[in-house]
Amino acid sequence: MEKRHLPSLTALRAFEAFARRGQMTTAADELCVTHGAISRQIRSLETALGLNLTEGPRHRLRLTEAGARLAAALSASFDQMEAALTGIRGDHHVELHLSCVGTLAIRWLIPRLPAFHALHPLVRVKVTESYAAVDFHRDRFDAAIRVNETAPIVGAEAVPFLENFHGPVVAPALVGAGPTGLEGLTRLTTGTRQTAWAEWEHHSGVTLPSPPDSQEFEHIFYTLEAAAAGLGVGLTPWVYVAADVAAGRLAAPLGFAPTPSKFWFLTPAGQSKPAVAQFRAWLLDEAAKVPPPPKVVRRAA
Template identity: 65%
Template sequence: MTKRSLPPLTALRAFEAFARLGRMTTAADELCVTHGAVSRQIRSLELSVGLPLTEGPRHRLKLTDAGERLAASLSGAFDRVERTLADLRSADAAELHLSCLGTFAMRWLIPRLGTFHDQHPGLRVRVTESFAPADFARERYDAAIRLTEHVPAHGGEAIAFLDNFHGPVAAPQLVNGRPGVKAFAGLPRLHTRPHLQAWAEWERHTGLSLPEAPQNREFEHLFYMLEAAVAGLGVGLSPFVYVAADIEAGRLAAPVGFVRTPAQFYLILPPGPAKPAAAAFRDWLLDEAGSVPVPS
């Protein structure tokens, strides 16, 4: 690409402010510099372009013809930049970039987002998947949803909006209506690679002990494992909010119900005032979560 041959932006800004406002002192006030600094920038600009841009006595300077032409070009360019920035800020204010657990987004959040859009038709929600701890300094998003036992220490706002309950689930034909651990103890056990300790945690939370599984099957993601459970490949372990709709629809059965865990679902906001879209989403999310039933 051809390198631009332009004078320093500081000099162009000083000259444009003087040309628009008509006085060095007024231009200096706008730019938060001294009268002398504006004068020096204009002089350096004249030297850079090789043309006189101002003329007349020091305290009654006016623009030359070349100065008038340059001032008109600069003012038009700066106006366009200012309008573009205003448009970008307006568009950004209307969008929420949400970093979210993938399975939570698929199975709980997205099916409910229609009510948010109905209430806030001018706002947009962009969801990206992440399981890593929320880090607003490293990644650019406006809010995050995470499942954790500990309030994230990041200097912003962390709101626990849903308790977490987990329990074993399997295709109804596998457990055949039988209640209790015996309904699934002899089935292949399904796991997710990122959370292989899930079954041990469930045993600790319930005080129950399971016999060794006849077979263990691992999956890369929780939503893969849940589809495997629906397909009858074994018994999996899931948070209640991920499978509530499947249980109601008869796609999955929960033979021993669900037990509460120490972890909670958190909405995490960065430090500082929440942007309008994030504030609206926070209020909607709390209302929506308040209507979620607790598993029996």
């Protein structure tokens, strides 16, 4: 058999990832390398082929006609390779790659995964944190979990599996004797949800006292840990703190109000992977076990 005359496989993978993802940074994240490494591999591939595969400003590169043709061929080839490897594994472990909103993964999903693995020991669930819009053509996820008022994307199968209730939580020792129990407490906020408190007042019909101070945290996970530590009162979906409230680590003096949003399980339209079907069935069973939240206590400040 004659020797194959192919460029570096590393360079081909880097170029295909960039072409599919559309950005150097996201391609670098996928391949666990630096932005500069992706750029260097693409330059080396262009040199080896003697062709320009990209054009335009450095921060807004686009594919040339030759680049688009090569990208299409590479994606098809890599898909074939992936399918072949999956088939060869046979009865060995199958990986299910799940894109999930981070706090749900940390505080609810991952603690329950041992139960899924006990039922399906050959399926390994790989969880990637993401809040971005789901695009199964761009991102090679088998499934995704997002929270939204409606099914977040067109062209995918979307199953709502959890209702979304939200409410204030605080360290039990800080609950006061005032009308709401939250008088005099610092209000803890999350940087990405600046309107959350106003939304809760609207959904619950409860008017909160003006806080003496506020403190912002980058992530809701930090906000909840700050509330448990006694730094003030935080706001959260019920599913994130049901276990903490049951254990007495957090108190919810005003209960939880329903919101228009739901937690959705998303899969590519027409997908029939057995592992995904098994995970979806298990997820619906686990969601059904979530206890109902404490009802809203409508007390005016």
